[in-house]
Amino acid sequence: MYNLYLKIASRFLLKNKLYSFINIMGLSVGIASFVLIMMYVANERNYDKFNGSENVYRVYMDYLEGNTFSPGDAQSYNLSGPTLKKEFPEIKEYVRFFHLQKTTFINENEVFEGNKGAIVDPSFFSVFDYPLVKGDVKDALAAPNSIVLQENLAEKIFGKESPIGKTLSIFWKGETTVTVTGILKDIPKNTHIKNNFLVSFETLKTWKAIPRQYEPNWSQNNFFTYIKVNKNTDIDALQQKIIKTNFEDDLDERHNIESLESIHLNSNKPYEAEANGSESRVKFLLAIAFIILILSWLNYVNLATTKSLERAKEIGIRKVSGAQRPQLIFQSLLESVLINCIAIVIATIVVVFTLPFFNSYTGEDLIVNSAVVLGLLPYLGFIFLGTVLSGLYPAIILSGYSPVVALKGKVRASSNGLNIRKGLIITQFFATIVLLIGTIVVAKQIKFLENQPIGANLDHVVAFNWEVLSKSKDSVLKRDNKLFESELRKLPYVKNVVSAETYPGGGYDNLSSTVGITFPNGTVDENRIFYTYNVSPGYFNLLDMEFVAGSSFLETAKRSSNKIVINEKMAKHMQIANLAEAVDETVKFWGEDWVISGVIKDYHHFGLKTAIEPILIRHYEDKNNLLVKFDKSVTSVAGFGTVLKKVENIWDNAYAQNVFNYTFLDKEFQSQYNEDKNFGSAFLIFTVLAILIASMGLFGLTSYTVVQRRKEIGVRKVNGANIVNILATLNKDFVKWITLAFIVAVPISWFTMLKWLEGFAYRTAISWWVFAVAGCTALVIALLTVSWQSLKAALANPVDALKDE
Amino acid sequence: MLLELNNIYKWVQSGGQKIFLLKDINLKVEEGEFISIMGPSGSGKSTLLNIIGMLDVFNEGEYNFLDEPVHSLKEKHRSNLYKQYIGFVFQAYHLLDELTVYENLEMPLLYKKYSSSERKALVADMLDKFNIVGKQNLFPSQLSGGQQQLVGIARALISSPKLILADEPTGNLNSKQGEEIMEIFKELNKDGVTIVQVTHSEKNATYGSRTINLLDGRKI
Structure with a gap:
């Protein structure tokens, strides 16, 4: 059967x-x-x-802002882990990560760039249950200058042969040599801290490029710290204890913990790993x-x-x-x-x-x-x-x-059945209109973010950054830098060259911070975090940043001075009403005096998702990035590709072995919205699909009503109705239903999208036309779908319909 | 006696008025009879046939089928009675378009408790009996009207009902095809199957042993 x-x-x-x-x-x-x-x-x-991940927590710092603590830094001090373990028996183990972004390896003259890894404690393997393919979890990270590579990286560097015991040069702001002691099985990509290599903590002791990190201290919070607690620990109680304990004699900050598994979706602190x-x-x-x-x-x-x-x-x-x-x-x-x-x-x-x-x-x-x-x-x-x-x-x-x-x-279907079908169609169109409004609002917001002036001109600016893979002394490098810079200036289309530690859109990478600052009027602010970075004097000019008071630093032979430039927001924080008065005032932080040489207009350093932060820009010629401003004719005349190739050639001539990278500043700034753009396109795709599905439903329903009303149409036609009359008769109902769906959809989507927009510091308005466009789109699509069937019915010969009886 | 209708009334409500479809119908059918129901359009022929076939209900009166009181039987019981004893033949054949001749014949057996080998045997019998073995894999649309009706009759007969109800079985056929179908009914009747047919044609009515005339829902 x-x-x-x-x-x-x-x-x-x-x-x-x-x-x-x-x-x-x-x-x-x-x-x-x-x-x-x-x-x-x-x-x-x-x-x-992973196995046991539910017992792993990350230690982070809360900073006091006003009267309340709020998450201020995803990273903590190198003493945080050991101290917590000593104080609280519930904590079984801790591991610290000193993050190494953009690391380069050299093996027998072959260069491998762009690797992400960390310097970690030997206890790494007892907190993170990641298995080793080769080597022993007990001592792989015990000795100084040991390195554990992830399988795919090991294969990239050493091919098929076993790398255990081999040595490797590693460059991160400076060079050291490491010996491979283990091979880590490839870690699944869905982790918030992606490492394809691990270097032993003891290495910090001798790695000259990374000073002041090894000795226990409460001043360098550059470590991601993870703790593993005993099973069945009352985590709320532990958290309360940690919050209440003041380890470093600093009442303006406190330690806090969060579940490892929750980090990816719930944590958005400054200085995240990604x-x-x-x-x-x-x-x-x-x-x-x-x-x-x-x-x-x-x-x-x-x-x-x-x-x-x-x-x-x-x-x-x-x-x-x-x-x-x-x-x-x-x-x-x-x-x-x-x-x-x-x-x-x-x-x-x-x-x-x-x-x-x-x-x-x-x-x-x-x-x-x-x-x-x-x-x-x-x-x-x-x-x-x-x-x-x-x-x-x-x-x-x-x-x-x-x-x-x-x-x-x-x-004849009962009128009840027809009502149910009407209900279904109205529901479908309700959902479609909601999605349409959502799509339009997301697109509008992204457009808004992209077109909003950011207070700096990033067009045709390229940041060059490199790693000099040479053992020569720093001073020699610096001189070569200058040479390189002057060579660059000779190139056609190059308008300006300036070195800077970071730039708008560079995110938290390379951005320093201070908590605790003395304002010119003597007030000490230890309540919030202030961000700061190094630039050379031409930086503001190159990025068209506007001074409202004072001016940029003076070029000095030392290439650095105790001068700083602040933004308006910073001045406001310092309670300086007349910005001109800020010039030549002294600010204290990091135990040094800094003299304000100028105040710039507020600009967006972090993108428009967050509010403008107060910023202190120091005078120091940093070799992190070389910003080059090209003439705008470069795209139309020569093309960026050829010019960039020339720059690389100059660099290649200067150094035999090197890694050379460049970034377009405007693109990098826009890339801060990538997640939102992806979200917007996902929204669009699924909205189109929803419309498609709803239209199919409508198509089905029309074919039904048209069959039902065949006789009616016949009678009307025999009595003189023309095609337009018939179409109007048939389509009237659908217009009514979509209007109803629209009326319900508007408040719901308005409310929902308002909530979504709250995630942005700068947001577009949900204008009336958003709703109008969504409603009209739905209506037009519906009428087109319906008319396909209606027209067929309206064109049919009435005799066929009427002779059925 | 096969069935007996006593004082059957059927009406529908229309605009607060009762419109009678059947009025005071009394009818006895003995096993082996071949009855023709005649009358003009709207006289209630088909309604009467549907009531006899238990497809339709009536408002008043008694209906006994093989001494079972149909009017007071539960739906399930009535359905069993119907499944066991009654077969239907329609003017428009009403074959399932998606099924082949073979599958159309097999279909009613699926709703009764027959094993698959029994079904095979019964379908083969019918195909044989009506000389349509060669057409068993064709779909209804590939057959002529007469052939479709042949399949329709074979389907009605497949679970050996006592009573065949035919609603203008030749209405869609030409005269030659119609005659063939009527001959088949005659043969079946000879074999002991009781037949009640609704017809417009005097000639077809003569195949029956008795004619009942209806006018405006009344027997005359």
Whole structure:
């Protein structure tokens, strides 16, 4: 009997190709989107999970701002870990990370650049359960100048041969030599602190480029500290104890802890190891996933119910042949299971094939493996359950037809059934309009961020940064730097060259900070963090930063002085009302006196997601970045590529071995919004899919109402109605429904998007036209869909419709 | 006696008024009879047939089928009675378009408790009996009207009902095809199957042993 059911179902599907296509595509698209989003969400939520990770916590610093403490630094002191372990027996182990970004290795004259790693305590392996492929977790990181490489990096450097015992040159602001003592199995990419190598903590003792970090102190907080607590520790109690204890005799800051697993989605502190994800974004996507899935179910219900009218005859015949209602319901359910199985198969194929695009789009690294599939099974069960349930409604409708009526072909769906379908359509369009408004607001906000003046001109500015892989003394390098600089100035299109530690959009990398500063009026502020960086005098001119008082530093032979430039916000903090008075005043921090030489207009250092911070810019010729301002004709005349090649040649001539990188400042600044842009495009894609699905539902419903009203249309035409009249009659209802959906959608999406915008310090307005555009788009799409069917009905010869009786 | 209708009334409400479809119908059908129901359009022929076939309900009166009181039976019981004893033939054949001839014949058996080998045997019998073995894998749309009706009758007969109800079985056929179908009914009747047919044609009515005339829901 099941065979027969399947046979009927498959032949029905084959016969009604358009119906089957719409139905199966709708479901496939819905399921595929749902699965993709779920994979993404699962990946986001599984950051930093390993055996025992639930007992690992990160130690971070809270700073007092006003009267309350707030998270001020993701990193802590090198004494933090040992002290906490000594004080609290619940803490089993600690490990400190000194983060090494952009590290370069040299093995037998071969250069490997751009590696991320950390200097860690030997206890690393007892906190992080990452297995070694080679070497012993007990002593791999014990001796000074030991290094553990991740498998893929080891293979890149040493090829197939075993690297254990081999030596390697490592460059990070200076050089040292390390010996490979272990090979780490590749760590899954979903961790908030990505390391492909680990250097032993003892190495800090002798590494000259990294001074003052080894000796226990409460002044250098450059360490990520992780603690592992005993199982069943009352973590709230421990946290309270840690918060209340004042270890370093400083009442303006305190230690705090947070769960390792929660860092990726919930932590957004200064000096994070990388830009973390966001819980609210995950929730938004989750909501979208469910909306799309529900849309495709509603679609299915709608289409199946609509089609059931055409199947009334079949039901009549079956009933006359002895079928009972449960059997018919069962058959109908079997059909929806069949359709869903086909849809799931197609969705799986779609997922597998779109995954690479999805990955490149979202910058994720999702893969399909048994663990992922296993994790998705409950959701697949959920999908299946949902579709079976959505198959139940049409099944009940279908099996309820009276055979006498059905066989005469006179089935008219009850007005109740029509109301349900109307409800479904209104719900679909409600969801679609909400998503549309969301898409427009996200796009508008991103546009706003990109076009907002930031207080500096980053156009045609390129930052060159390099690592000089040479053992020569610093002084020699500096002179060569100067040479390089003057060579650069000789190049065509180069307007200006300046060295700087960092620049707007450079983030927290290379940015120093101070808590505790004495203002010119004598007030001591120890309540908040102030950021500071080094530049040479031409910096402000090169970036078109405007002085409101005073001027930049004077060029000195020493290339550094105790002069600083502050921004308006800083001046405000110092309670200087008349900015001109700030010039030549003295500020104290880091135990030194600094003299203000000028005040610049506020500029955005961190992008427009956060408010403008007070900033102190020091005079010191830092060799971190060389900023080069090119003439704007460079793009049209020579092209950036050729010019940059020339710069690299100059550099190559100066040094045989080196690593040479460059960044376009405007692009790097915009890249701060990458996550939001990705979110915006994800929003757009899924909105388009939702519209597609909703239109399919509408298409189904129209074909139904048009069939229902065939006679009415015939009568109207015979009595003189023209095509326009008929179209108006048929489309009037849909306009009404979409208006209703719109009215419900507006307040809900307005509220939701207002919440989303709260995540930005600078936000665009949700203008009235956003709603108008969304509503009109929905209406136009709906009317186009509807008119396809309506027009067919309106053009039909009325005689055909009327002779049926 | 196969079935007995006593004082059957059926009406529908329309605008606060009762419109009678059947009025005071009394009818006895013995096993082996071949009855024709005649009357103009709207006289209630099909309604009467549907009531006999238990597809439709009535508002007043009694209906006994093989001494079971149909009017007071539960739905399930009635359905069993119907499944076991009654077969239907329609003017528009009403074959399932998605199924082949073979599958159309097999379909009613699926709703009754037959094993798959029994089903095979029964379908093979029917195909044989009606000489349509060669057409078993065709779909209804590939058959002529007469052939479709042949399948329709075979389907009605497949679970050996006592009573065949035919609603204008030749209405969509040309005269030659119609004659063939009527001959088949005659043969079946000879074999002991009771037949009640609704017809417009005097000629077809003569195949029956008795004719009942209806006008405006009343027997005349």
